[in-house]
Each structure stands twice: as structure tokens, then as C-alpha cells.
Amino acid sequence: xxxLQKYRIPLFLCACSILFVVLTLIRAWEAPFLxxxxxxxxxxxxxxxxxxxxxxxxxxxxxxxxxxxFLFIIRGILWCGGEPAAWVIALNIxxxxxxxxxxxxxxxxxxxxxxxxxxxxxxGCIYPPLIRLSCMVLREPLYWSFAIWAIWAGMRAAQSRxxxxxxxxxxxxxxxxxxxxxxxxxVIVALAYLGVAWWFGxxxxxxxxxxxxxxxxxxxxxxxxxxxISHMMxxxxxxxxxxxxxxxxxxxxx
Amino acid sequence: xxxxxxxxxxxxxxxxxxxxxxxxxxxxxxxxxxTVRKNHALAFLITALAVAFxxxxxxxxxxxxxxxxxxxxxxxxxxxxxxxxxxxxxxxxQYASRRNVSIRPNAVMAAILLLxxxxxxxRALNPPEQKKYxxxxxxxxxxxxxxxxxxxxxxxxxxxxxxxxxxRKIISMKYPYQDASFWTxxxxxxxxxxxxxxxxxxxxxxxxxLPPEQFEQDFRALWHFFPFEGKNSFxxxxxxxxxxxxxxxTGSYKTPHVTSMSKNPLGMRLPLEIAVPPGDQAxxxxxxxxxxxxxxxxxxxxxxxxxxxxxxxxxxWCYRAAASGQSAxxxxxxxxxxxxxxxxCVRTDIRAGAGPGHRLQAPLADAAxxxxxxxxxxxxxxxxxxxxxxxxxxxxSRPIIWENLRGxxxxxxxxxxxxxxxxxxxxxxxxxxxxxxxxxITVTPPAPAAAWNGRKEQNCIxxxxxxxxxxQLFEALKAKARENGVTLNFISTLAPRAHxxxxxxxxxxxxxxxxxxxxxxxxxxxxxxxxxxxxxQIDVVILALGDEELLLSxxxxxxxxxxxxxxxxxxxxxxxxxxxxxxxxxxLPPVPPRNQDSFAAMSNSEYLFPFSWNKVLNHARYVKxxxxxxxxxxxxxxxxxxFWDETADWDRCFSDLLQKEIVSGSIRSxxxxxxxxxxxxxxxxxxxxxxxxxx
Numbered sequence: 001x002x003x004l005q006k007y008r009i010p011l012f013l014c015a016c017s018i019l020f021v022v023l024t025l026i027r028a029w030e031a032p033f034l035x036x037x038x039x040x041x042x043x044x045x046x047x048x049x050x051x052x053x054x055x056x057x058x059x060x061x062x063x064x065x066x067x068x069x070f071l072f073i074i075r076g077i078l079w080c081g082g083e084p085a086a087w088v089i090a091l092n093i094x095x096x097x098x099x100x101x102x103x104x105x106x107x108x109x110x111x112x113x114x115x116x117x118x119x120x121x122x123x124g125c126i127y128p129p130l131i132r133l134s135c136m137v138l139r140e141p142l143y144w145s146f147a148i149w150a151i152w153a154g155m156r157a158a159q160s161r162x163x164x165x166x167x168x169x170x171x172x173x174x175x176x177x178x179x180x181x182x183x184x185x186x187v188i189v190a191l192a193y194l195g196v197a198w199w200f201g202x203x204x205x206x207x208x209x210x211x212x213x214x215x216x217x218x219x220x221x222x223x224x225x226x227x228x229i230s231h232m233m234x235x236x237x238x239x240x241x242x243x244x245x246x247x248x249x250x251x252x253x254x
Numbered sequence: 255x256x257x258x259x260x261x262x263x264x265x266x267x268x269x270x271x272x273x274x275x276x277x278x279x280x281x282x283x284x285x286x287x288x289t290v291r292k293n294h295a296l297a298f299l300i301t302a303l304a305v306a307f308x309x310x311x312x313x314x315x316x317x318x319x320x321x322x323x324x325x326x327x328x329x330x331x332x333x334x335x336x337x338x339x340x341x342x343x344x345x346x347x348q349y350a351s352r353r354n355v356s357i358r359p360n361a362v363m364a365a366i367l368l369l370x371x372x373x374x375x376x377r378a379l380n381p382p383e384q385k386k387y388x389x390x391x392x393x394x395x396x397x398x399x400x401x402x403x404x405x406x407x408x409x410x411x412x413x414x415x416x417x418x419x420x421x422r423k424i425i426s427m428k429y430p431y432q433d434a435s436f437w438t439x440x441x442x443x444x445x446x447x448x449x450x451x452x453x454x455x456x457x458x459x460x461x462x463x464l465p466p467e468q469f470e471q472d473f474r475a476l477w478h479f480f481p482f483e484g485k486n487s488f489x490x491x492x493x494x495x496x497x498x499x500x501x502x503x504t505g506s507y508k509t510p511h512v513t514s515m516s517k518n519p520l521g522m523r524l525p526l527e528i529a530v531p532p533g534d535q536a537x538x539x540x541x542x543x544x545x546x547x548x549x550x551x552x553x554x555x556x557x558x559x560x561x562x563x564x565x566x567x568x569x570x571w572c573y574r575a576a577a578s579g580q581s582a583x584x585x586x587x588x589x590x591x592x593x594x595x596x597x598x599c600v601r602t603d604i605r606a607g608a609g610p611g612h613r614l615q616a617p618l619a620d621a622a623x624x625x626x627x628x629x630x631x632x633x634x635x636x637x638x639x640x641x642x643x644x645x646x647x648x649x650x651s652r653p654i655i656w657e658n659l660r661g662x663x664x665x666x667x668x669x670x671x672x673x674x675x676x677x678x679x680x681x682x683x684x685x686x687x688x689x690x691x692x693x694x695i696t697v698t699p700p701a702p703a704a705a706w707n708g709r710k711e712q713n714c715i716x717x718x719x720x721x722x723x724x725x726q727l728f729e730a731l732k733a734k735a736r737e738n739g740v741t742l743n744f745i746s747t748l749a750p751r752a753h754x755x756x757x758x759x760x761x762x763x764x765x766x767x768x769x770x771x772x773x774x775x776x777x778x779x780x781x782x783x784x785x786x787x788x789x790x791q792i793d794v795v796i797l798a799l800g801d802e803e804l805l806l807s808x809x810x811x812x813x814x815x816x817x818x819x820x821x822x823x824x825x826x827x828x829x830x831x832x833x834x835x836x837x838x839x840x841x842l843p844p845v846p847p848r849n850q851d852s853f854a855a856m857s858n859s860e861y862l863f864p865f866s867w868n869k870v871l872n873h874a875r876y877v878k879x880x881x882x883x884x885x886x887x888x889x890x891x892x893x894x895x896x897f898w899d900e901t902a903d904w905d906r907c908f909s910d911l912l913q914k915e916i917v918s919g920s921i922r923s924x925x926x927x928x929x930x931x932x933x934x935x936x937x938x939x940x941x942x943x944x945x946x947x948x949x
Contacts, residue, residue, distance in 0.1 A: 196297075
């Protein structure tokens, strides 16, 4: 009983994850078909097995600038000989099942009361869009997972002021960028926070060094992950770039 | 279209739809400050929430967004919801204790948990109602559509349907209903599938805002009838999906499919077999194939398929059997309505040199055709249903083509009074209905040099890719000019295979504008083209689009109804803007060939054999559009379709113009080209009204 008491939080989080998986599987059983985009991803991934990436995505204009992460996953599954739709859904569910844990940790950073964190995890595990989309061949569950972990790491870094945490945050942000283009927003969040915290914080001159280090570490990790992949994808014929002009134009015209 | 308000409302709508927790969030927000730590982590979280929210609002301002796109904001706010729920539980407990109600805090917490679970799970597991129409549509198609039928899918759900209708052929149409290219591609697919005479079904997706019969209305506007049977209709949030079965017989005349002897749509009939004694002649009069009671159908025409046997005259098909020997062959006669759709087909076997067999039955052979039908057949000319330009010129050497003009009135009669005042002949059309139309037909003397203010050299640009006639016409035109002491410098014609836009065999004037020769950026750049060809100026522009552009393209055969007038206006205004003093001439092509053999390679179906309706209608649409959009004071129009001979084939298309000179062999060597060149040269010689007026 004492052990149960000791591990009640992890057990609760495990229960949340299990609840999420069960609900998602029920929903998957109900769903009559996959999402339309899912078919496109699978077809593009299948074509990529037998031809150059540029040629594989040529018939799909929407995929010309698609970040490569999801196609890598589908191709990897196909390479292993798995049935792509089922395995992608399984992967989505597994990774999305970690979201309650991330929410718990995030809430733990800002609430004293443990119940708040537990409730946050609970609310996350039954969040309807998360359940609905995790049983589809879509990128959203993966993106949300990576984004939420990146934000948790950022919150932790902001609180602890440790460079290591910023680097973790950058790592997750890079993975999110590889899944969806708007992962770029995570970079903006981190850099905006550093800028705002420095501007409004005390002892600006003293704090400048820390913030510069943090920003530099964040950027370096991001580029170390993304730059080689970007070059590789460009050579393979993909139109995806780390910082697409359209995204920059999109932001500057706000 | 999209503004900040639109973006905010779109994001909020998407969030509220799935944020079952919003009431809780709102209730608890006021008290959250008591439980939350005001630290850097909270600052980071708020920054993340703000950036994610603004990013999505900005995105929603630029385009329509999917609901799932905004859900990261919802997930992040779950962190705050935990605090809100706990705070709410505390408030409820305090409130109850103040009211002297004993409630255990854990019970309140459990109630809130259950509430969240019920709302969240209920919403998450709710069957996807918004997608139910796809399953319903697939079920309906599976039940009704035969397995060998083809589905022309315009619903945008082809991928899903293909998984649910396994084994059936599905052709996906990627253009939405309101796209300008929709009708072009839709009718192209329709045509290509009909060549194979397959059972064809289609799903049309129209916005819910449009009335349910929008597709029918649009189709009728294009083709004047509706060859579809409506089956089922399904609604999604934004669209209406309607299943149709293509059946042009039913759609046009409410009659069943055709068989050899049964009554077909027009009630046409022929005996199964016709024996022709040696040396004798068999004649099948087209009007005699119809029962007297049949309704009159103006503009009907026929196509006979009897490979290399007999000959066709305007209203009959004749065959003379050899004096010795026997032969047997089938003859198929297809009737087309005025729009070119096949409406009847009969088949018989001719046994030449055989003994007495099933001769043409007396009632059929002797029967007089219904008056209206007979008239329509005999009076029919290729120009029927085509409008006439308000003004056009004729060479002085051939002032009268009244016989051809008469044929323009399929339903009435034309009377012309010739008034040779100031070189003009006025023609007055009198319709049976009493409507009167007056046309000015100008006969101009061939005095090009004077008209061109003494300039003996004219720089012309020829826009046209008419493969068969253009090059010859082009050369003949130059020769004619030389005869008159004028030099015509032509910028080379746009030969059909020399330019990239012909790689995609579609015709639209827009394609010319997209051509690199003319098109730089968003506007025409004719001037650059002129400079590249080192022409000091352009005096004449001849737009001579022909069959290659309009009619014979295999795949994209129909110019878009919605863009054609716009395209023509665009080209004309661009030309006028670039070269305001240049004479612009539009040569309207002859009527496309209706000879069945011309299309023999295009279909295996006897009934659908020539299927020339698209070409006839494209031609008519082009002519009509040009006449409606080109100002006759500024643009010279040459209606070559007036000179078409119904019974002649392509190579004899100018035969009527040529004083009934039926030239054997190719038109390339005959004088018809020279005559046509006369017309064009005559038109060139008329000075531009603006130039003449010094504008």
C-alpha cells in the first residue's frame, strides 16, 4: 500500500495514458476511413520507395514543401515491411500518449497544488481532437507531442536558467519543425521569451550574457539538426527548406 | 476577404467546438491567480500561448483553416485548466460550507473529473457525423452502380470512394465546381468515356449555398438539355453531393436505348435487310425513315457509315449494285439533333446482287416525311444556328452569296433587298415569327493601296494555327497582295507544332497569352514580339483560329464558357492598346466537318460514332462570342462558315464559295484558297475606322 502511495502520481499518469489509448482505439474502430491527407502521405511515401523524392512528390503539389519527418516515418515503416496506415496510427498513439505526462510536468512548473497538474494531465488525455486525430494518418499528434515537450523544456529552462534545458527545448522544436512547418513558431516562442525576459528583467547588462548564451545554444542545436537534413532534402528534390521565404513573408506581413 | 475579425472568429470557432472545458475555464479563471506561481515558467507558457494563438489568427486571415490546425492552443491551455478546475472545486466547497451544506472536497473534485470525462469522451467518441455523407454516398453507389460502370467523380472524395468502391473505375476530377476549368475538364472526360459507350455515373459537388438544381441549370445553359438522371443527394456542412447517371437518350428524348429494329429516339426505322438486284440502285431517303407522327425537329442532320460504299446526298443515301457478283455490307445511319448530339441510329444490311429479299417496305419508301422535318432537312445548311456579323465585306467579284445566307434561317425565311448605295448592300431578314433583323453587308471595291494611305508595304501579324488551311491561305494572301502591288510582311504564323502551348492540346485565347512569345508577366507583350521581329510597326493583326485550337483538340475540347468572352475581350483590348492604329481582323473558321469518316478513328460505338457535337458547339460558341464581343467598327470579321458546303467533306469546304467547283483532291491545290484569300485581303484593305477618323 505504501508503494502504491509512493508511485501514485506515475500510476495516475499511466492510467491517463491508458485511458487515452483506449479511447483512441475505440474511435479508430468507429472511423469509417482514414483522413484524405493520410492517403496522400502514404502514396507519396510508397512512391518514394521506388524513386527519387522529388519525383515521388511531383504529383502532389501540396507536398512539394512538406517537411520530411512524416515521409521519413512512412518510408521507414515501408522499409521494415509494415502496413503503413496501421503502423503510423500506432506510432501516433504511442507518442501522443506521452502528452498527459508533458502536461503534468508543465502544470507542475506553475502550480503548487499537485491536483492541478493531475487534472491538467487528465484533461489532456481526453482532449477530443487529440483522440480523434491520433487514430488517423496525420501529422498533428506527432507535432503536438513534440511541440508540447519543447514548450515544457522551454518552461523548465526559463525557470532553471540552465543551458541544457534550452538545448532540449531546441531538440524537440527541431523535431516538431521536421513534422510540420509551423514548428517554426516554437523558435519564435523561445527567442521572444528570451528577448522579453531580458528587456523586462532586472540587471539587463548582467542578464545579457545568459540570454545570449541561451539563444546561441538554442539556435546551434536547431541548426545542427535541421541544416544537414535540409541539404539532404534539397539534393533529393524536395522544396522544403528550414526557413522558407513564404514563412518569413507570412510573419512579416502580420 | 479575410481580415482580423475573420481570423479571430475562425480560430475561436474551431477552439470552442472542441474545448468542452471552456465553461470551467471561464468560471475558474478569476481565481487562478491564487493558485498559480508567478514565475518564469508561467511567462514562457503565456508567451507560447500568445504566439501560437497569433500565428493561427494570422493564418486564418490569409486562408481558410482546418479546425485541427488550431488545436495546439487548446492543448496548451489544458495546463491552465487543471488549476481552474481545482480552484473551482475549492470555490464550490467554500460556497457550500457558507451555506451550511456539508460537502467533502474530494467529492466535488470527483464530480468535476466525471464531468470533464463525460464531456471529453463523449465529444471524442461521437461518430464523425460530418463525414457520414461519404459512407452514405459510397453505399448508394455500391448498391445502384453496376460493377462495370465508370464513376466520374467531381466530389473531391475520390480516394475514399475508391477504397469503399473497390473494383470500380473511378475518374477523379480535381477542379471544384466553381473553377473556370471545371466544365472543360468535365465535358472532356464525359466525351472520352462516352466513346467507350460505358455506363457512366457522376458525383457532382456544389456549394450548399447554390440551389440543388444548379448543375442542371448550368448544363442546360451550355447544352440546352440535361442528359442526366438524378439519383441521390447528400449534404455535408459546406457542400451538396449529388449522384447522377449519364443517359443522354433519356435526357434528350425520354426514350430507351436503340436497337436495330426497335423504335429509337426519333422513331427511325429501317428493315433488317435490303436486297439490291444487280445493276439496280437503292436509295434510302432520310426523311422517309421517320414516321409521320414524329415531332418536327429543326436542324437535324445525318451521318451514314457504309465503308467505301455508296454516296450520300443532302437528304438521302444511294447505292448502286454492280452488274455482276454479290456483296453484303452493313449501313448505319445516325441522326443528330441541332446541337450535334446523336438522337437516333438505325442499321441495315445491304445485300447487293442478291435475289429479292426484304426490300424497303412500301409505306416507308413512299411515306412523305413530316413537313417540318423534311423542310428542316432540305433547308439545312451548315451555317444554320450560327449568327451573322452585323457587317462584313465581300469581294466585288462575288457580291452575292444569298443562297448561303438563306440557309442561316433554319426556322424562317430570308429576303434581301439589294440597294447598291455607296457600295453597300442591305440585307433584311424576315423570320416566320415576324421578327426582323437588318444586316449591312458591305461590298468594297478592291482598292487597298488607296485605303492604306498610299503605303505599299504592310506589316501583318497572323495569330492562328490552322494546320490545313492556314499556311496555304497565308501564301495565297501574300500572292494576292503582290498582284495588287502591295507587300505584306508577315510575322511568321504560330504553327501548331512549333509552340509549346500546343503541347497541351487545349484551346483558349488565354493560352496564346500564356505563350512565351506574347506573355511576359501579367500582361500581353505584343510590342516586344514586334521588336524581336524587327518590325517598325504593325498595320494588320489577323486572328485566324481554326480547328486545331477550337475543335479538334482531343482532350480539352471545349473552351470554357465562362472565360471565353473574357479571353477574347482581353486579347482584343490588349491588341488595341498596343497597336491602336492597326487593323484587326478575325477570321471565323468554317463549320467543322460532319462527315462520319472524319471521326471514324475516334469511337468504336456505331451510335456514338462521329460524336461531333462538341466540335459543332464549340464552333458555334466561338462564333457567337466573337460576334458579341468584337466591335464591328473596330474589328473586321470574316465568317468563313458561310461558305461551307454541307455535303462536302473537309477538303471541299470552300466549294460553295467556289461557284460549286467541287475540286477533287486536296484543297491545298484548288482555287478555293485563293478565293478565301480574296476575302481576307479585301477585309485587310478596309481602313481601320479609328485610323480613318484620325483617332
